[in-house]
Amino acid sequence: MDKLQRTNLYKQAEEWVLEAGQRIREKIDDPRTIQTKSNANDLVTEMDQQTEQFFAEKIRKQYPDHFVFGEEGFGDDITSLDGTIWIIDPIDGTMNFVHQKRNFAISVGVYVDGVGEIGLIYNVMEDTIYTAVRGEGAYKNHHRLAQLPKEKQLNQSIFALNTTWMLPENPYISHKGVHDFVKTIRSTRTYGSAALEFAFVAEGIIDGYLTMTLMPWDIAAGVVILKEVGGVVTTADGQDIDMLHQTTVLACHPELHNEVIENFVDLKQ
Numbered sequence: 202m203d204k205l206q207r208t209n210l211y212k213q214a215e216e217w218v219l220e221a222g223q224r225i226r227e228k229i230d231d232p233r234t235i236q237t238k239s240n241a242n243d244l245v246t247e248m249d250q251q252t253e254q255f256f257a258e259k260i261r262k263q264y265p266d267h268f269v270f271g272e273e274g275f276g277d278d279i280t281s282l283d284g285t286i287w288i289i290d291p292i293d294g295t296m297n298f299v300h301q302k303r304n305f306a307i308s309v310g311v312y313v314d315g316v317g318e319i320g321l322i323y324n325v326m327e328d329t330i331y332t333a334v335r336g337e338g339a340y341k342n343h344h345r346l347a348q349l350p351k352e353k354q355l356n357q358s359i360f361a362l363n364t365t366w367m368l369p370e371n372p373y374i375s376h377k378g379v380h381d382f383v384k385t386i387r388s389t390r391t392y393g394s395a396a397l398e399f400a401f402v403a404e405g406i407i408d409g410y411l412t413m414t415l416m417p418w419d420i421a422a423g424v425v426i427l428k429e430v431g432g433v434v435t436t437a438d439g440q441d442i443d444m445l446h447q448t449t450v451l452a453c454h455p456e457l458h459n460e461v462i463e464n465f466v467d468l469k470q
């Protein structure tokens with residue numbers, strides 16, 4: 202994909218993301234149909250489904266050779282990263298959407314043969330959009346985000362962390378390591394939207410995000426955006442991210458990456 206094609210695709214993606222956000226805002230106070238998926242706290246609403254359908258219909262009509270990889274099942278059955286794939290989380294932070302009517306995002310990443318080319322994260326109620334086209338920097342509301350600062354110390358860092366990973370019975374990571382980590386860093390935050398947590402690391406208002414069970418649609422856009430400001434994204438133990446399956450994630454300032462993995466991440470499996 203050449204630069205012009207990338208730019209045009211980005212413009213189209215942004216137009217659809219803003220339109221989808223506008224539709225959500227207009228219906229934010231409507232009665233909700235709330236269902237659960239993998240467990241009682243894994244929520245989905247008619248709005249998650251309608252929003253993914255909105256993208257799937259638009260993409261199929263305008264780009265019939267592109268693929269859609271979405272959370273709610275209206276996309277294609279994706280088993281490889283070949284071709285142009287729109288990786289979509291129609292509402293990231295559904296629990297926030299249901300309980301708070303804010304603090305959720307639309308997340309859209311466009312990948313070509315496995316390479317993240319375009320990322321868009323739209324904080325719908327705040328009307329704030331984080332965007333990036335590979336190699337062209339990252340933007341918040343079309344203002345360029347600064348590169349992450351050269352130096353950063355762990356004891357002066359804030360990390361987004363889901364407190365669930367501190368429970369001893371969590372099946373993923375040694376809670377001793379997480380305890381030591383929390384005692385070492387300056388503080389933690391939990392926003393409830395992986396996409397926004399990525400965007401905040403890119404913006405430099407938090408310094409990292411460590412988590413255990415994300416899906417490609419949670420991170421596809423965030424990876425593109427964060428890389429553009431010099432951030433690093435790997436699995437929690439430093440491997441390349443697999444954009445097809447569930448994954449652990451460490452997304453952070455490059456100065457902190459090795460230190461976190463070497464001293465605090467002790468995965469159980």
Ligand code: IPD
Nearest residue numbers: 292293294295296393394395414
């Ligand atoms: C969830 C949010 C949440 C993260 C979960 C995700 P959803 O996405 O990103 O912050 O902790 O792992 O599943 O279900 O609201 O799209």
Ligand code: CA
Nearest residue numbers: 290293294419
């Ligand atoms: Ca999500």
Ligand code: CA
Nearest residue numbers: 272290292293
């Ligand atoms: Ca979702």
